[in-house]
Amino acid sequence: MTAAIVLVSHSDKLAEALQEMILEMIPTHSDTFKMVTAAGTNDGHLGTTPLRILEKLNELHTYDDIYLFYDMGSALLSSEAAIDFLDDASRARIHIFHAPIVEGTHYCAVQCSLNKDRDEVITAMNKHF
């Protein structure tokens, strides 16, 4: 089972810094999951766009499980709108977590690094947050 974690943020700087931080904090197991960011708008401003998120999700089409985190309310809206455009099978592979983005992503990454499967990851996340 391959896992990917998507960080959706209004700020590409924030998302990239977070990605860097988490990969650094889980050094030996970072090959157990892929982490990508989907942040900012097409004209380089703060914000989230469904299209950019959709493009990233399409790039992850070979991953069995996709865990998505977002920074603030409208990022969730953009994420949900993007996911709407996927077919049912693709949509089923994605799980949106509502945990705080830093703590949540880190905890999720730890679970992935322990080779937990989807149900185990979701259970652990729900218990922790």
Place this chain on the structure above:
Amino acid sequence: MDTKDYKDWLSSWFKKVMAEKDMLNRLDAEIGDGDFGDNIARGAEAALQALDQEIFDSPNNLLQRLAFLFMESTGGTSGVILSSTFLEMSRKAVDTVELTDILQAGSRAIQTRGKAALGDKTMLDMWEPLTEAYTTHTLDEAEITKQLERVKTMQANKGRAADYEDNTLGKQDPGALAVAYLFEALLEFI
């Protein structure tokens, strides 16, 4: 309604929102950040161009394309919600030709994607009653005006306008007005 009717109806709506861009911005500035007109006009412009230049063989293909264009080119929350609305409508249009059912699917999309409830002073507060009016053959200018006036009296409970609390009372919501334009354009096809 056939594909050409959808094209004519929605083209008419897109032209209207583009023409009223400044007014929509002004309304939004009073209870938000003032860019609603710009956002929806951007989507409308892209959509209008597609309707003009591309060939669509079915309502569902047309609506799906509009959903994508709105997702790609509008900004703001309303644009994203309208994209989801078109998408749901396109999916319904695969199963049925009944505009009532298709409009109802749109209503559900606004509720789901926007997490809006009736009375929140959102697009839903126009879409829902005007769909009902269309269904019961009571949709006309007077009905649209009546619903607009009703929405004006509400306090915003969703979106950025909600931050303005009771300062939204008596003010027109730009999203509601945009939906009024949509159903006004539909009157040509009744």
